[in-house]
Amino acid sequence: MVMTTNKWLCVFAASAMSLCSFAxxxxxxxxxxxxxxxxxxxxxxxxxxxxxxxxxEWALTNTYADVNVMSxxxxxxxxxxxxxxxxxxxxxxxxxxxxxxxxIYLKAHFKNLEITAGNFYxxxxxxxxxxxxxxxxxxxxxxxxxxxxxxxxxxxxxVKALSGKQRRFWSHNDGWVSGADLELxxxxxxxxxxxxxxxxxxxxxxxxxxxxSEDIMVGxxxxxxxxxxxxxxxxxxNFQKGGLNILAEYxxxxxxxxxxxNYPYIYRKGNVAMxxxxxxxxxxxxxxxxxxxxxxxxxxxxxxxxxxxxSINHLPAFTMDQTYALASLYPYGTQPNGEWAYQAxxxxxxxxHSVLGGKYGMNLKINFSHVHAIDRNNHAVNEFDGTYKGTxxxxxxxxxxxxxxxxxxxNIQIEKPLSRAFKLNLMYMNQFYNQTIVEGHGGMIHSDxxxxxxxxxxxxxxxxxxxxxxxxxxxxxxxxxxxxxxxxFLPHWMFTISDMYNSGVTNxxxxxxxxxxxxxxxxxxxxxxRTREGWNCSGxxxxxxxxxxxxxxxxxxxx
Numbered sequence: 001m002v003m004t005t006n007k008w009l010c011v012f013a014a015s016a017m018s019l020c021s022f023a024x025x026x027x028x029x030x031x032x033x034x035x036x037x038x039x040x041x042x043x044x045x046x047x048x049x050x051x052x053x054x055x056x057e058w059a060l061t062n063t064y065a066d067v068n069v070m071s072x073x074x075x076x077x078x079x080x081x082x083x084x085x086x087x088x089x090x091x092x093x094x095x096x097x098x099x100x101x102x103x104i105y106l107k108a109h110f111k112n113l114e115i116t117a118g119n120f121y122x123x124x125x126x127x128x129x130x131x132x133x134x135x136x137x138x139x140x141x142x143x144x145x146x147x148x149x150x151x152x153x154x155x156x157x158x159v160k161a162l163s164g165k166q167r168r169f170w171s172h173n174d175g176w177v178s179g180a181d182l183e184l185x186x187x188x189x190x191x192x193x194x195x196x197x198x199x200x201x202x203x204x205x206x207x208x209x210x211x212x213s214e215d216i217m218v219g220x221x222x223x224x225x226x227x228x229x230x231x232x233x234x235x236x237x238n239f240q241k242g243g244l245n246i247l248a249e250y251x252x253x254x255x256x257x258x259x260x261x262n263y264p265y266i267y268r269k270g271n272v273a274m275x276x277x278x279x280x281x282x283x284x285x286x287x288x289x290x291x292x293x294x295x296x297x298x299x300x301x302x303x304x305x306x307x308x309x310x311s312i313n314h315l316p317a318f319t320m321d322q323t324y325a326l327a328s329l330y331p332y333g334t335q336p337n338g339e340w341a342y343q344a345x346x347x348x349x350x351x352x353h354s355v356l357g358g359k360y361g362m363n364l365k366i367n368f369s370h371v372h373a374i375d376r377n378n379h380a381v382n383e384f385d386g387t388y389k390g391t392x393x394x395x396x397x398x399x400x401x402x403x404x405x406x407x408x409x410x411n412i413q414i415e416k417p418l419s420r421a422f423k424l425n426l427m428y429m430n431q432f433y434n435q436t437i438v439e440g441h442g443g444m445i446h447s448d449x450x451x452x453x454x455x456x457x458x459x460x461x462x463x464x465x466x467x468x469x470x471x472x473x474x475x476x477x478x479x480x481x482x483x484x485x486x487x488x489f490l491p492h493w494m495f496t497i498s499d500m501y502n503s504g505v506t507n508x509x510x511x512x513x514x515x516x517x518x519x520x521x522x523x524x525x526x527x528x529x530r531t532r533e534g535w536n537c538s539g540x541x542x543x544x545x546x547x548x549x550x551x552x553x554x555x556x557x558x559x
Contacts, residue, residue, distance in 0.1 A: 037555070125234050128234050341370070427453075
């Protein structure tokens with residue numbers, strides 16, 4: 001790792017020197033440097049009551065430092081990571097531990113041309129066939145190492161082409177990921193469309209995965225003929241008129257046998273279709289979404305079993321993003337093997353001095369999500385070993401549902417200022433969570449969640465915020481309660497205490513206390529407490545979080 005790091009540092013130093021030389025020769029002397037430092041540390045303590053384990057190291061940390069150098073025509077950047085002794089969430093993740101410079105790039109950009117060499121992120125459309133990104137809370141960094149070119153040959157036309165190998169922690173998968181994307185801004189060709197506030201964007205994408213074959217047997221005498229090349233395509237249209245926005249997108253993927261779920265190494269082709277519509281005007285908004293996916297697992301390494309590592313694409317979850325502790329206790333993770341997902345949301349602001357708005361007005365938001373299994377029938381069993389391996393696996397009628405509900409929730413939120421100094425937020429959530437589908441055990445969990453949050457501005461410097469939450473269920477660990485108090489002292493200090501208590505089965509307290517100090521671009525937080533084991537999800541992608549206890553220290557700096 002040290003040799004690799006030094007090699008990349010030399011490349012980056014040479015690139016930066018070339019950047020300075022180029023900038024001076026071109027007459028552009030201004031060079032901008034930006035970056036960030038993030039370090040999260042825990043001094044762990046063993047706690048058998050909640051399952052917090054002991055570690056050989058006295059402290060664990062995930063530390064990152066980014067630097068970006070930008071000029072008129074050329075940019076360069078690199079990231080240093082130190083996760084040799086990672087946080088408990090990633091401690092047992094095979095391949096995660098290490099240190100060095102895994103991300104480095106050099107970019108040239110001109111009026112209608114952009115060329116990137118090194119590591120880069122990219123997303124085509126909604127990400128159905130390509131999305132590479134970084135999400136540190138989940139340990140995701142599936143960037144590509146290679147090259148990318150973006151061309152804008154004429155007004156309203158953007159063409160992208162790329163190729164590279166995908167990062168998997170401290171190595172890169174052997175398979176190559178290549179692709180191209182075409183986006184047309186139709187409204188830019190017709191002046192009257194933009195004058196009337198009408199916008200239309202059309203897009204089409206192609207992604208290719210090339211991966212050498214491997215020996216996978218069916219029975220004792222037959223071997224699977226695995227495709228070295230897998231192609232995926234995406235088409236989409238986005239229409240906007242005033243407050244109305246409609247997005248339609250469809251993607252399909254060729255035969256791509258992978259080791260996933262109940263149908264490992266089947267030759268079924270994948271597809272996903274989505275229709276999303278939003279409408280907003282002053283004081284009111286609507287959202288309607290529907291999505292059907294089938295066999296859309298797409299990874300740069302065939303034998304990968306993790307839903308996070310090596311993923312080329314991303315299927316967003318049509319569920320509400322939850323920030324409250326108990327509302328996010330049972331988060332839903334997208335099932336790329338197949339699901340029907342729906343979401344609807346209505347928002348309305350009652351005006352001041354109206355019957356329901358009162359003196360200060362009131363905001364209401366209602367959100368409903370439902371995720372269901374797709375229909376699966378006509379299972380094709382392989383005659384050589386009695387599995388589905390080497391066949392299409394199953395048939396599926398497009399419009400027909402399967403037998404299982406994966407997830408459902410109804411959220412009602414009210415935001416009501418009661419005075420100039422005090423604001424009250426109320427929320428009710430009714431949730432059905434199929435723990436067997438998301439986690440592999442447990443059955444259906446039905447819960448009712450009640451939340452009250454109050455925020456009181458004592459004076460210009462002091463603000464006090466409090467939360468009371470209650471989750472009621474007869475399944476899993478039973479009922480939960482949560483309380484929080486947070487005192488902010490502008491411009492630098494914030495003091496927080498909280499406790500999440502299980503009153504059903506374990507009767508355990510998960511207490512937390514922290515002090516946060518902010519100054520300019522610096523943020524430092526010192527805390528102590530317990531963390532419950534569970535699942536952390538972002539955008540439908542989930543990561544298991546083990547129980548932990550100890551002193552925590554977090555530092556963030558942006559420059």
